[in-house]
Amino acid sequence: MLGYILRRLLATIPVLGIVAVLVFLMLRLTPGDPAAVIAGDNATTAQIEAIRAKLGLDQPIITQFGIWAGNLLHGNLGESFFFKKSIGxxxxxxxxxxxxxxxxxxxxxxxxAIPLGVLAAYKHGSWIDRIVMGFSVLGFSVPVFVIGYLLIYVFAITLGWLPVQGYQPISGGFGGFIQRLILPAVTLSVIYIALIARMTRASVLEVLSEDYIRTARAKGQVERKILFRHALKNAAVPIVTVVGIGIALLIGGVVVTESVFAIPGLGRLTVDAVLARDYPTIQAVILLFSVVYVAINLGIDLAYCLFDPRIKY
Structure with a gap:
């Protein structure tokens, strides 16, 4: 297994390199000038050119990439054009x-999602199954920001149970921290509940037709034990896989959700950096998301052998 982990870690290096090159080129080849954004609407051409020279944007793209990559290899993410702070x-x-x-x-x-999926598989063809599948379709169909504004209207404006927007650090009190986290977390979780519940239902439904399930029932074991110990455990590999895929969707969902609920996180930082054409900040955040995504998928791959001992690396 150690050799497998090392190979996977080494394979991430060219992946992250390709991501860095693509992001670097996409940002600089798209219309827009960060120097003009920083200078403001009333700036002269000379002032804009002076800012471009100060930021190094007047140099060839290859030179700019070499400087940025060299700083990155030394652990220096650079300085934000717009926020005037270290990106770290x-x-x-x-x-x-x-x-x-x-x-x-x-x-x-x-x-x-997992209990809903198991219940839908156990009650296959019943009204419970139809409700869970209907919710799955609805969760995929409705955009995250629509769900967010709907929950804000119901629970924050109409009922007044929760704050409308904002974020409180956990150091400021656990009660306020949870209170302001409930709405955005529920908003963002709807699509993942739909995704995971649907996959759980399909996987468990397939396992329930296996011979060892019929054997367990013939031995008189409790149905709950059959569902969660035998069926769910053997159906866990595709469920864990889809949870890993959900991490990729989570990156995009965080950007939208943090904007809707005015949460000062990395998603909001990405939006502000894109609007300001802040190249170094955008590149650093995307690389961070890429590293996290690769690491989580590696962890999920390694977790397969915990659920299915037949899997060897």
């Missing part, structure tokens, strides 16, 4: 809200 400081200051939202979202999704 920016990311550290914004990572807590995003991490809290992501963890809360996946906890809600997994704790709700």
């Amino acid at each position: 400081e920016l990311i550290l200051g914004r990572i807590e809200p995003t991490l809290s939202l992501a963890i809360a979202t996946m906890l809600i999704a997994v704790c709700v």
